[in-house]
Each structure stands twice: as structure tokens, then as C-alpha cells.
Amino acid sequence: MTKDVIALTHRMPDPWTLLAGLLSGGPEKLVDTAGEDAVVRLCDDAGRPLVSVEAPLLVQVDGEAERLLGATAPPVPYWWTEARATTGVEHAEQLAGTFAARLASLAGGSAWPPEAARSVAVVKTEGMTVAPTPAAGQPAIDVLTDQVAVVIQDRPVVAMTAWLSDAFRTAAEAGLGLQIVSPPGTTLSPAVRDHLGTWPSRWVVRDERDGYYDGLTGAVLRWQEGMFAPVAAADATADDPRTPVAAAFQEAADTGQQQLALTFRAVHPADDRLMIGGMLESVWRELTGEPPAGWGTAEPANLPWSPRQMTDLAYERAPEPTWIVVVGSRARPGLATVRVSRTKAGVEEHVTLMFGYGADEEPPLESLPGAAELLATRHDLQSMLVQLRKARRDLAVPPRFEGPGVPLAFVLGAEEVRRIPGDRAFRTPLSEAPVRLGPKARPALYYPLPGDPSDLSGWRDFEQLTRHLKGA
Structure with missing residues (x-):
């Protein structure tokens, strides 16, 4: 049996339901809490957690159970409750399966993996007790x-x-x-x-x-x-x-699938008008015709897309950095990670974004200059690198060789262009001249690169360009 089991339920499992699920494997004295009561644990008399259960998560984004588990979830919104069995401890995996099956039965829904639904059993609990918090340790580390x-x-x-x-x-x-x-x-x-x-x-x-x-x-x-x-x-x-x-x-094969990847960063003025996620939404809409589907501070991404809520979270956590994951719809696989940091220069936003395309789909390469111009003129863009690579449409990373990406374009924001002495930013050793974006008096620059996934020479051109821009 897997060491992680997950209950996907129509109704929120209340504390009594959670407790009933745990006590299906043992008496009440075995239950302990940790993490400001966000994690419920069942431990043995040696202080080892047998099963750790995280607080239920309300998922309001369609497709996350399919993406991460290959499972069919209830219609959104639904509740996602994870239980982790401690590796190598007798009865732990059976107890986790019993918990998930009981929870799915009481709150309406299903358990993952499917065999967990058949795991209801009586688990011997002699010798189990509550563990002191220091001994129980971090439940995810084996x-x-x-x-x-x-x-x-x-x-x-x-x-x-x-x-x-x-x-x-x-x-x-x-x-x-x-x-x-x-x-x-x-x-x-x-x-x-x-x-x-x-x-x-x-x-x-x-x-x-x-x-x-x-x-x-x-x-x-x-x-x-x-x-x-x-x-x-x-x-x-x-x-x-x-x-x-x-x-x-x-053992890798070329399936014809591709990924379009963009990495970009901006430094925004720290004022009340700032909206975290606005730059990501602008690019997402330009390349797909729709906004992102959802976001969260972990996976599954559980919240409907809302730059305002993202901004409020980053503001509450400042000056500590905020890490966010953003996902797309089922029709167009997309995933981004956003890191927001407060610095002396302002609020720094670093985004890594990728979209997947099947063998019969063409990435929207013609939309890239427009996306770059939106970032440069409206969202304080500093720089952006665009790559194309042969990789899976669903964006999952397999344990097999996947070719490296090749650069399609590099973009410098207007302020970065202004800082480069003379006309060095405009006259480069590349065969193709840069495209000016935005106002003529203060343009950003879009540098096209070969971008053939079968030819890694594009990296040589990119290195030559960056050395030139740095004056090396």
C-alpha cells in the first residue's frame, strides 16, 4: 500500500469526523495534535508518529486531482484530506488506509489510491500512545x-x-x-x-x-x-x-510534444496600487486567450485565480518572501511559480511559466513579442528569457532524459536598456536586430534567437549576446 492516502470528499470533515476516522484504528488516548492543531497524529509508545493527518483543504480549482493523482474527484468545490503513514512502522500503512476509507464513507466521496477504499480493518493498537512533540519530529521526513x-x-x-x-x-x-x-x-x-x-x-x-x-x-x-x-x-x-x-x-522517445517556457522578473514600486500576479495574468491571456485557473501556496492549487488575494497574502507575509504556484485549465496545461520578495529597490516578482503542447499543436510563437511588450510597458519588466523544448504536454517531469530548452528570445526592460552605455544594447553581434517595444524615447528591446529545439547553437548566440550587453 502507498504511504500517502488521500480522501476526496463532498463535505468538510469536521473534527469529530476526523477523530472517528482515526479511532477506527485505536482508542482515544492515541490521538495527538501538532502545528497549532493543523496536524493530527497517531503515535506509538516509542514516540514515533504512525499516521499524520493534515487539516482538510478546500479545493476550488478543477482538474487538480486528475493532474496530481490521476483520480476523479467530486465536482468543485471539494475537500482534500491527506494522511501520511510513517515508513517502516508496523500497521502504519494499514491504519492510514483505514482512516481514509472511513473518512470518505462519513463525509461522502472517495479515497486514493483506490485500494485504500478497501482498507477498513481492525488494527492492533497495543503499545501505542501519544508522543511528545519533540520526539515525533517532522512527519514528512522518513x-x-x-x-x-x-x-x-x-x-x-x-x-x-x-x-x-x-x-x-x-x-x-x-x-x-x-x-x-x-x-x-x-x-x-x-x-x-x-x-x-x-x-x-x-x-x-x-x-x-x-x-x-x-x-x-x-x-x-x-x-x-x-x-x-x-x-x-x-x-x-x-x-x-x-x-x-x-x-x-x-530510454526516451521523441513524441513531438513541446513546452514553451518563460522566465521573467520585475521590480515594482512598493505602493498601494501594486497588484501581484498582474504581469503573469497579462502573459497568460496573451498566449492562451484566458486567465490562469487557480493558485495556492502548495499543490494542489486550491484557490480560484485572484491577483488581489495573492497581493494580500504577500503583503501579510512581508518582509518574508512568498512562494506561489499557479495552474491553468484542463484545455491548456500551464503551470507557473511566483516568488515575491521585498527588497530595497521595491517589490521583486520572479516568475517561471510553462505551457504544454501536443504533437498536433503549435505554440503561439507569434504572440511572444506582444506578450513581451505588455510586460515592458505595464509591469516594470527587467528581463525575460523564452525557451522551447521537447518535453511532455502535461508538464510532468519524467525520470528519463528530456532535451534541454533552446532560447527563442531574450527581452530587456526599458530601464535595463537605459543603463547600458551608448548604443551597445541596439547594436549586437546577432544576425537579427532587436525589436523595439514601447515608447520610442524609452524602448524595451526584444532580441530574437534561432530557437530550433533540435539545434543547441542558440545557446551560443545567447551567451554571445549577454557577454556583449555586459561589455565583456
């Missing part, structure tokens, strides 16, 4: 060493859930890496991939042939010195420390 925190995830898509976000934060505060272990066939949400760029954090995929490998690089891994680390190739030397690449990682 293994902890002086190098890394290890999280085991057995679900179709490893998403940036509230639990996983807490695990990243806990590991970072302790100066540790976070390593996510999953079975073959699992994919990553792009929101999680973007958090795994710092060593020794990595995605560890179990594999029948090679044992374990890195799902993003293919490097064969072994557990050594308190963490998963690459093994050396048989012919590796100190001067050439090569690592073998897992065979499963290399």
Missing part, C-alpha cells in the same frame, strides 16, 4: 542523517504539497539537503524540480537494473556516507570522475 533528510514518496506525481514544502524548509534551516525517493513510473511536478537544484538535494528513483539513479541527471546512485551519491564508473580517474548513466534514464 530518514534523517547529518547530510540529508530523505522523503519517500509513492504517488503518481511528486507534488509540492504543504508537507513537502515543510520538509524542504526544515532541511534548509538545518543546513541539510533533501532527497526524494520514488518508484519507477513516478513523475515530478515542475514546482518540485525547481527546488532540487542545490547539492546534495536530488530525486532518487528506484530501478530494477541499476538500483537507484538520479531522475534528473540519470547518474547511478548508491547510499554512501549518509546520503544517496553518484557511483564512480569502472574506468573513472581522479582527473575524469565519470559516473555511469542508468539505462532506464536513456
Whole structure:
């Protein structure tokens, strides 16, 4: 049975319903709470949490259960309640399944995975008791060493859930890496991939042939010195420390699917007129004809699209940064992450956005200059990089090789252009001249690049352009 179980219900599970679900596996003395009562836990007499249940989440965005679980959810709005069984503890997985099945029965709905609905059973509870909070620890972390925190995830898509976000934060505060272990066939949400760029954090995929490998690089891994680390190739030397690449990682096929990716940042004046998310909505509408569908501070994205609510949240959290995930409709897969920070210059907004296209769909490349002009003239754009890559339409990250993106265009905002001495920004070594955006007296510049997904030479042109703009 999976270590995570989820109840998707029509009605909100009230505290008594949650309690009844937990007590289906044991007496009342086993129940404990943590996180300002946001997490309910069942623990054994050694202080280990058996099952940790997060507060129910009201999901008002259509398609999130299908995207993250491959499950059919009740019509929106519905309630999403996660229970996590502690790895390697006897009865924990059975108890989590019992809880989810009972909850789905009482509040109306279904349990994921489907076999959880058949998990109602009597679980022996002798020797279980309430654990003190310090001993119970972080419920999402399965293994902890002086190098890394290890999280085991057995679900179709490893998403940036509230639990996983807490695990990243806990590991970072302790100066540790976070390593996510999953079975073959699992994919990553792009929101999680973007958090795994710092060593020794990595995605560890179990594999029948090679044992374990890195799902993003293919490097064969072994557990050594308190963490998963690459093994050396048989012919590796100190001067050439090569690592073998897992065979499963290399089993990739070109399906004709593509992703259009945009990374852009702006620094806004810190005033009452600022609306966080306005720049993202402008680009989204320009490229798809519709606004984003929903947003949240974790996955599933549970709130209907609302720049006003996003702005209020960022304001409440300032000066601490705010991280947000934004999703699109079923018809056009889209996902963005937004990081909002308060700096001396104002309010900095950094956005990573991607859309997926099937083999019979054409990305709207002709709309890119218009989208860039909207950002440059209305939303304080500093810079933007646009890429096209051969990758899945559904945006999920598979544990197989996917070609790197190639640059389609680079954009400099008007203020950035003004800061470059002379006419250097206007006269570049590229074969194609930049396109002026906005007012003639103070233009932003759009630099077209080759953008052929089969030809990585575009990166050479991009590097040449950036060196030129920096005066190198």
C-alpha cells in the first residue's frame, strides 16, 4: 500500500469526523495534535508518529486531482484530506488506509489510491500512545542523517504539497539537503524540480537494473556516507570522475510534444496600487486567450485565480518572501511559480511559466513579442528569457532524459536598456536586430534567437549576446 492516502470528499470533515476516522484504528488516548492543531497524529509508545493527518483543504480549482493523482474527484468545490503513514512502522500503512476509507464513507466521496477504499480493518493498537512533540519530529521526513533528510514518496506525481514544502524548509534551516525517493513510473511536478537544484538535494528513483539513479541527471546512485551519491564508473580517474548513466534514464522517445517556457522578473514600486500576479495574468491571456485557473501556496492549487488575494497574502507575509504556484485549465496545461520578495529597490516578482503542447499543436510563437511588450510597458519588466523544448504536454517531469530548452528570445526592460552605455544594447553581434517595444524615447528591446529545439547553437548566440550587453 502507498504511504500517502488521500480522501476526496463532498463535505468538510469536521473534527469529530476526523477523530472517528482515526479511532477506527485505536482508542482515544492515541490521538495527538501538532502545528497549532493543523496536524493530527497517531503515535506509538516509542514516540514515533504512525499516521499524520493534515487539516482538510478546500479545493476550488478543477482538474487538480486528475493532474496530481490521476483520480476523479467530486465536482468543485471539494475537500482534500491527506494522511501520511510513517515508513517502516508496523500497521502504519494499514491504519492510514483505514482512516481514509472511513473518512470518505462519513463525509461522502472517495479515497486514493483506490485500494485504500478497501482498507477498513481492525488494527492492533497495543503499545501505542501519544508522543511528545519533540520526539515525533517532522512527519514528512522518513530518514534523517547529518547530510540529508530523505522523503519517500509513492504517488503518481511528486507534488509540492504543504508537507513537502515543510520538509524542504526544515532541511534548509538545518543546513541539510533533501532527497526524494520514488518508484519507477513516478513523475515530478515542475514546482518540485525547481527546488532540487542545490547539492546534495536530488530525486532518487528506484530501478530494477541499476538500483537507484538520479531522475534528473540519470547518474547511478548508491547510499554512501549518509546520503544517496553518484557511483564512480569502472574506468573513472581522479582527473575524469565519470559516473555511469542508468539505462532506464536513456530510454526516451521523441513524441513531438513541446513546452514553451518563460522566465521573467520585475521590480515594482512598493505602493498601494501594486497588484501581484498582474504581469503573469497579462502573459497568460496573451498566449492562451484566458486567465490562469487557480493558485495556492502548495499543490494542489486550491484557490480560484485572484491577483488581489495573492497581493494580500504577500503583503501579510512581508518582509518574508512568498512562494506561489499557479495552474491553468484542463484545455491548456500551464503551470507557473511566483516568488515575491521585498527588497530595497521595491517589490521583486520572479516568475517561471510553462505551457504544454501536443504533437498536433503549435505554440503561439507569434504572440511572444506582444506578450513581451505588455510586460515592458505595464509591469516594470527587467528581463525575460523564452525557451522551447521537447518535453511532455502535461508538464510532468519524467525520470528519463528530456532535451534541454533552446532560447527563442531574450527581452530587456526599458530601464535595463537605459543603463547600458551608448548604443551597445541596439547594436549586437546577432544576425537579427532587436525589436523595439514601447515608447520610442524609452524602448524595451526584444532580441530574437534561432530557437530550433533540435539545434543547441542558440545557446551560443545567447551567451554571445549577454557577454556583449555586459561589455565583456
